[in-house]
Amino acid sequence: MTDKPAVALLGTGIMGSAMGRTLLRAGTPLRVWNRTAEKAEPLAEQGAVLGATPAEAVDGADVIITMLRDGDAVLHAMKEAAPRLREGQVWAQMSTTGPQAVPAEAQFAGEYRLSLVDAPVLGTRQPAEQGQLVIMAAGPDAARPAVQPVFEVVGKKILWVDDDAARAVASTLKLVANNWVVGLTNAVAETMALAKGAEVDPRLFLDVVEGGPLDVPYLRMKAKAILENNFEPSFALENATKDAALIVALAHACHVGLPVAEAMLARMRKAIEMGHGDEDVAATYFASFGS
Numbered sequence: 001m002t003d004k005p006a007v008a009l010l011g012t013g014i015m016g017s018a019m020g021r022t023l024l025r026a027g028t029p030l031r032v033w034n035r036t037a038e039k040a041e042p043l044a045e046q047g048a049v050l051g052a053t054p055a056e057a058v059d060g061a062d063v064i065i066t067m068l069r070d071g072d073a074v075l076h077a078m079k080e081a082a083p084r085l086r087e088g089q090v091w092a093q094m095s096t097t098g099p100q101a102v103p104a105e106a107q108f109a110g111e112y113r114l115s116l117v118d119a120p121v122l123g124t125r126q127p128a129e130q131g132q133l134v135i136m137a138a139g140p141d142a143a144r145p146a147v148q149p150v151f152e153v154v155g156k157k158i159l160w161v162d163d164d165a166a167r168a169v170a171s172t173l174k175l176v177a178n179n180w181v182v183g184l185t186n187a188v189a190e191t192m193a194l195a196k197g198a199e200v201d202p203r204l205f206l207d208v209v210e211g212g213p214l215d216v217p218y219l220r221m222k223a224k225a226i227l228e229n230n231f232e233p234s235f236a237l238e239n240a241t242k243d244a245a246l247i248v249a250l251a252h253a254c255h256v257g258l259p260v261a262e263a264m265l266a267r268m269r270k271a272i273e274m275g276h277g278d279e280d281v282a283a284t285y286f287a288s289f290g291s
């Protein structure tokens with residue numbers, strides 16, 4: 001027996017799998033579901049109960065976490081879970097759906113009397129594995145006793161930004177943060193590409209910035225991937241491009257000019273067309289060399 005909240009995790013991709021392992025290590029009772037069941041099986045071997053459907057996974061959970069690709073996938077999974085949802089369950093929606101998807105999520109939560117917490121995260125595979133995510137959370141105070149202990153297992157920083165998930169402050173903040181992520185990624189990729197194209201050793205550029213204010217860990221991570229030609233995804237280019245499109249749409253909706261974000265989106269789409277969508281977002285590097 002345990003007094004820890006029982007968690008249902010819908011989505012065991014890169015992030016969901018890592019979060020699931022972290023929850024299991026902390027002794028969390030965990031039920032999991034993934035569209036492609038094989039990706040959830042390793043978690044079952046580590047102690048999670050595998051649900052064949054989202055409904056099976058959410059049965060009896062105190063907290064339901066969705067960690068799926070986008071708003072459509074999230075809503076679809078929750079609709080499939082509907083037969084076993086019960087009033088008062090906390091739904092922590094942690095995927096990056098953008099504020100655009102939040103009204104439909106809030107409406108669904110209202111219909112099934114779920115307590116919605118809009119809770120996207122900053123941090124990639126390794127922070128998820130180490131319980132070091134930053135969680136931007138918006139939701140009612142009543143949800144916190146159940147969800148806060150779960151957030152504290154997967155997160156190092158939990159920023160409660162609003163008490164009403166429906167206002168989408170957390171998901172909006174996530175896109176603001178991801179504009180920074182997408183910007184850094186593309187800046188690293190283009191800088192490394194310029195060095196290569198101009199026949200300057202890119203390592204010399206890294207030496208130039210080393211230890212100064214322009215040297216950031218993200219530069220090191222993405223430059224390493226490029227130098228080692230290792231694009232195993234911790235954040236897939238496809239997903240990052242989905243976020244770049246959400247950012248551009250948000251900018252249009254609030255009448256803010258972001259021409260750089262638009263150019264980055266085009267660049268990322270080009271790298272996908274070149275066949276790099278399943279690789280890490282650092283593979284936007286290749287867009288500099290295609291015709």
Ligand SMILES: NC(=O)c1ccc[n+]([C@@H]2O[C@H](COP(=O)([O-])OP(=O)(O)OC[C@H]3O[C@@H](n4cnc5c(N)ncnc54)[C@H](OP(=O)(O)O)[C@@H]3O)[C@@H](O)[C@H]2O)c1
Pocket residue numbers: 011012013014015016034035036037039067068069070072073076077094095096097121122123124125234235236239240243
């Ligand atoms: N990776 C990162 O660094 C990072 C950081 C912060 C936030 N995020 C966000 O977290 C979410 C998950 O990211 P991830 O990196 O774990 O992505 P991922 O590895 O690509 O996994 C995506 C997940 O969504 C599922 N999915 C996709 N389309 C679906 C559909 N139509 N119906 C049902 N399930 C569907 C996939 O199922 P299958 O296995 O069946 O394909 C998988 O479980 C995304 O919103 C992403 O933007 C990612």
